[in-house]
Amino acid sequence: MAIEFLKGHGTQNDFVLLPDPSGRLELTPGRVAALCDRQRGLGADGVLRVARAEALGLPSAGEWFMDYRNADGSVAEMCGNGMRVFARYLVDAGLVDGREFVVGSRAGDRPVVVHPDGSVTVEMGPAAITGASVSIVDGRHFSGVAVNVGNPHLVSIVDEDVRELDLGLPPRYDTDFFPEGVNLEFVNPLDDGLLRMRVYERGVGETRSCGTGTVAAVAAALHQAGTDTGESIVEIPGGRVTVVLRRGQSTLTGPAEFVARGELYEAWWDAQQ
């Protein structure tokens, strides 16, 4: 059986898409990790399996379900950048009618709008403040705001330039507070509401962008300013996205790009566990 793939990214958070409408692929953690490996595989921060919700037996009001996996093979509830790429794929491949539809995710259904220029807006649901905790980078402690955007985040708004932080080694965090792991964001507020952010993702490492992380960053910055409503552009190493928070809901708007499509070698796929 030929296994088609596409390679795409959203603000350089990159993904291998596996079109698998009837959910037939045996997508083991080992195969995901091998696909995402930048030496022995295609290389990516994660895998997006494009399957019908019904075929996976997962609940959604929409026809299609984003089955997202991190580069280490772990399953995560939600991926904001991945959702934009996934939605654009559905439109470009003619798998949906129109440009506004709902995509299922493990964090719940996500309404999306694919704009004529190829950028995508995702309704990301609530960004819930769940407390406060601390991350440790290179021996230094950074206090942060815990935010759940379907997946867990700890956002530290820091005085020093985030571009100077050494994220070469995994930062530490309180595993009692985050027993399922956490995505760690480091943020500088700039002029005019612009935020600069770096991120160390659960199950991946440092990435050039994290959509759910940008929503968490804006929610944390607003929380520290005593509000839950506002709009920011977030600058990440891979580009810029726009986040809006209103009445307990959030939206994420940004680009979605494709760079390649092809077929996996069956022998390679079969050799992965």
Ligand SMILES: N[C@@H](CCC[C@H](N)C(=O)O)C(=O)O
């Ligand atoms: N890059 C994603 C988030 C992917 C999931 C994350 N690593 C987790 O384990 O929660 C995004 O764009 O949101």
